[in-house]
Amino acid sequence: MTRNARSDALHQAVRAFASGQSTRSFSDLALEIAAFQRDFSAGFERLVTARRRALKAVEDIPGVPCDAFRLARVAVHPEAEDQLRFGTSGTTSGARGWHVMRTAETYRTLALNYGRKALLAGSGPRRVVALAPCLDAPPSSSLGYMMGMFMLDFEPFAEAEIRTSERWLLGDTGVDVAGLERAANLAREGGEALLVLATSFALVGLLDVLEGRELSVPGSSVVMQTGGFKGKSREIEPNELRQSVAQTFGIAPSHVVSEYGMTELTSQLYEATLPGSKLEAERQGTAGVYCEPPWLRVIPVDPIHLEPVAQGEIGIGRIIDLGNVDSAVAIQTQDRVRRVQGGIQLLGRAPGATPRGCSLAIEEFLARTT
Amino acid sequence: MSDPNSRTRIEPLLASARALKDGSTERGKRARERLVASSGLSLEGVNFAISRCLEAEPSEQELEALIRSTPSAQVAHVLLSANVFVAAHRAIAIGLAASETVHVRASRREPEMAELLLEGATNSFRLVDELTPHSGDRLWAYGSDATLEQVAVTLPPGVAFHAHGSGFGVAVIDGALPDSDVNELLSRLAEDIALFDQRGCLSPRVVLVGTGLNQAQSIARALATELTRVEQRIPRGRLAAAELAEITTFHDTASFAGELLPAGLGYVSVAESATWSIPPIGRNIHVLPTSDPVKSLTSLRPMITSCAFAGAAALRNALRAALPGARLCSFGNMQAPAFDGPVDRRDL
Numbered sequence: 001m002t003r004n005a006r007s008d009a010l011h012q013a014v015r016a017f018a019s020g021q022s023t024r025s026f027s028d029l030a031l032e033i034a035a036f037q038r039d040f041s042a043g044f045e046r047l048v049t050a051r052r053r054a055l056k057a058v059e060d061i062p063g064v065p066c067d068a069f070r071l072a073r074v075a076v077h078p079e080a081e082d083q084l085r086f087g088t089s090g091t092t093s094g095a096r097g098w099h100v101m102r103t104a105e106t107y108r109t110l111a112l113n114y115g116r117k118a119l120l121a122g123s124g125p126r127r128v129v130a131l132a133p134c135l136d137a138p139p140s141s142s143l144g145y146m147m148g149m150f151m152l153d154f155e156p157f158a159e160a161e162i163r164t165s166e167r168w169l170l171g172d173t174g175v176d177v178a179g180l181e182r183a184a185n186l187a188r189e190g191g192e193a194l195l196v197l198a199t200s201f202a203l204v205g206l207l208d209v210l211e212g213r214e215l216s217v218p219g220s221s222v223v224m225q226t227g228g229f230k231g232k233s234r235e236i237e238p239n240e241l242r243q244s245v246a247q248t249f250g251i252a253p254s255h256v257v258s259e260y261g262m263t264e265l266t267s268q269l270y271e272a273t274l275p276g277s278k279l280e281a282e283r284q285g286t287a288g289v290y291c292e293p294p295w296l297r298v299i300p301v302d303p304i305h306l307e308p309v310a311q312g313e314i315g316i317g318r319i320i321d322l323g324n325v326d327s328a329v330a331i332q333t334q335d336r337v338r339r340v341q342g343g344i345q346l347l348g349r350a351p352g353a354t355p356r357g358c359s360l361a362i363e364e365f366l367a368r369t370t
Numbered sequence: 371m372s373d374p375n376s377r378t379r380i381e382p383l384l385a386s387a388r389a390l391k392d393g394s395t396e397r398g399k400r401a402r403e404r405l406v407a408s409s410g411l412s413l414e415g416v417n418f419a420i421s422r423c424l425e426a427e428p429s430e431q432e433l434e435a436l437i438r439s440t441p442s443a444q445v446a447h448v449l450l451s452a453n454v455f456v457a458a459h460r461a462i463a464i465g466l467a468a469s470e471t472v473h474v475r476a477s478r479r480e481p482e483m484a485e486l487l488l489e490g491a492t493n494s495f496r497l498v499d500e501l502t503p504h505s506g507d508r509l510w511a512y513g514s515d516a517t518l519e520q521v522a523v524t525l526p527p528g529v530a531f532h533a534h535g536s537g538f539g540v541a542v543i544d545g546a547l548p549d550s551d552v553n554e555l556l557s558r559l560a561e562d563i564a565l566f567d568q569r570g571c572l573s574p575r576v577v578l579v580g581t582g583l584n585q586a587q588s589i590a591r592a593l594a595t596e597l598t599r600v601e602q603r604i605p606r607g608r609l610a611a612a613e614l615a616e617i618t619t620f621h622d623t624a625s626f627a628g629e630l631l632p633a634g635l636g637y638v639s640v641a642e643s644a645t646w647s648i649p650p651i652g653r654n655i656h657v658l659p660t661s662d663p664v665k666s667l668t669s670l671r672p673m674i675t676s677c678a679f680a681g682a683a684a685l686r687n688a689l690r691a692a693l694p695g696a697r698l699c700s701f702g703n704m705q706a707p708a709f710d711g712p713v714d715r716r717d718l
Contacts, residue, residue, distance in 0.1 A: 043625075043626040043627060044626065046625050046626060046629075046630075047622060047625045047626045049625075050621065050622070050625035050630060051622070051625075062622065063622070064622070064626055065619050065622050065623040065626070067619070067623045067647060068622075068623050068626040068627055070645055071623060071626075071627035071628075071641070071643055071645055071646060071647060072626060072627040072628070072641075072643060074626075303611075303615035303618065303619075304611060304614045304615050304618055305618070306618060306622075332619075332622065334619070350615070
């Protein structure tokens with residue numbers, strides 16, 4: 001079979017798995033994708049060889065470090081076949097990586113499948129806005145792209161054109177509070193729930209602007225928060241942010257749902273806290289515990305040998321994402337994680353080696369020489 | 371003409387350093403035991419660092435230059451870093467050149483060298499737990515950029531601050547050199563890398579080779595062989611868990627992005643990409659083929675402290691102009707700059 005024929009078959013298999021129409025196991029699919037990537041990605045083949053492990057179990061699949069995306073192309077196919085290109089966040093040296101996809105269909109299927117389960121409660125009408133910069137064209141932000149998909153899919157009568165200032169409420173001058181209040185009013189008048197998709201730093205910006213003033217949104221509204229602060233705002237401890245956001249929006253804290261995603265991944269994890277959502281019904285989650293979708297698995301590993309740690313111990317997250325058919329099925333993050341009842345706890349980024357004296361602090365050890 | 375008092379103040383320190391260099395004496399042996407414990411280096415690593423890098427007998431010209439380039443101070447305060455234990459010697463000498471009253475705060479992680487120097491130069495300077503500079507004093511501080519930033523914001527007005535922060539060394543090999551010359555250079559470079567297990571701000575982390583990928587790969591292989599050889603003579607010391615974790619990440623990242631060669635316990639990576647990763651400490655280095663080494667280093671300029679160079683004079687001059695804050699030196703001398711002032715010339 002040719003490369004693209006194998007890729008297409010794997011994409012189809014993953015989508016079938018995600019919709020519950022497959023008899024194949026997660027492990028079988030993960031290993032088949034890893035074998036495919038070893039055959040067509042020279043970088044992954046070198047990594048597998050360097051790790052000296054036969055690909056016999058999911059735990060054997062080496063994770064491609066996130067930094068590799070900044071140093072090399074992580075893909076089995078040539079650039080000409082890229083359908084989506086999402087940029088990773090840049091470093092201070094300007095080095096930026098790309099997660100490329102040969103097809104948008106799998107991303108769309110997986111993101112919508114799990115997003116609906118985690119963020120939608122009931123079948124009533126809803127209005128979706130984002131506290132994020134307007135989606136660019138072609139989209140370079142995976143988060144923006146996902147938010148745009150949610151706008152189109154979650155609103156029954158959404159206009160096809162979503163790149164409007166009514167939708168995207170974060171600009172150069174900060175959060176468009178008036179726009180948010182306008183959306184809240186329209187939702188209330190229309191008997192809709194408001195779904196606010198937001199980055200953590202945008203929410204902090206909103207709290208700072210409002211200075212304790214509360215918004216009037218429908219009680220069934222939901223806020224999805226994602227991402228860290230990346231130095232763009234002051235930092236707030238997650239639970240405090242949840243409480244403050246809930247109070248500001250006048251909603252229950254369980255209606256503030258955290259999402260965990262990365263540009264290097266196709267899939268996302270969510271807290272299963274939203275009452276009435278399918279995910280909450282299935283998993284009855286608690287705040288701070290992120291639930292993996294069936295097609296993604298987080299393996300906490302020790303940072304030196306990269307071997308799985310014992311149940312309940314802290315490791316760094318290796319993420320097996322079946323959605324990454326054409327890039328890297330296993331991603332090695334530096335995020336500290338712990339498996340707990342019901343999912344994964346995120347405990348922040350593993351600190352780099354403490355810079356000793358004047359040796360270079362390799363907090364981000366990428367150099368760019370052009 | 372330099373201040374003769376400065377010279378008089380520095381002399382006992384030099385005598386103390388000379389005594390430490392002798393590993394056959396009881397004091398020399400004890401010093402090595404203490405330094406092995408505090409630095410994490412192997413005994414061979416400590417011995418090699420002392421013999422190669424402890425400047426106990428600087429030339430008259432070097433001393434003259436050190437004293438001349440050091441501004442005087444009411445009180446000289448010296449904040450030492452942990453990594454390169456011999457650096458305490460130069461830092462204290464600069465303090466003594468500046469003032470007859472020198473207060474030194476050693477790193478909590480590496481307090482030994484300053485104490486050892488003081489044992490042989492009693493009353494030359496004071497070891498203190500906290501530095502409390504006042505207006506009119508000067509503070510020379512060595513450490514990570516983050517530490518220096520913290521120090522800077524706590525200083526009272528009127529204190530002159532001389533900050534020497536994070537950095538690394540680079541090596542540049544002109545592509546036109548014959549193989550025999552290159553092998554000799556790599557042998558010396560391997561020693562530069564091995565010193566202090568690469569924890570120093572002068573330690574080389576990247577070799578720029580003015581050729582294509584094939585020759586760079588050949589140089590990377592030869593360098594890996596030399597590093598393996600050096601490790602047999604000078605074993606790598608202990609690394610912290612976080613340092614080992616960084617090496618693991620580097621191993622996997624570099625394996626994916628290009629070629630990675632085992633080099634004893636360390637690695638040599640080679641890739642043609644314009645974006646590359648600065649290897650972590652622990653005897654790891656990246657070989658970068660480039661048609662224009664000067665241009666390739668431009669964006670890294672603020673971090674480069676030292677540049678070993680071999681090749682044509684035109685390239686040497688271009689590097690000198692492009693890297694005014696770095697010391698240009700020969701291979702094998704990256705960690706032993708002239709004793710004529712601070713190790714780097716960057717204006718931080």
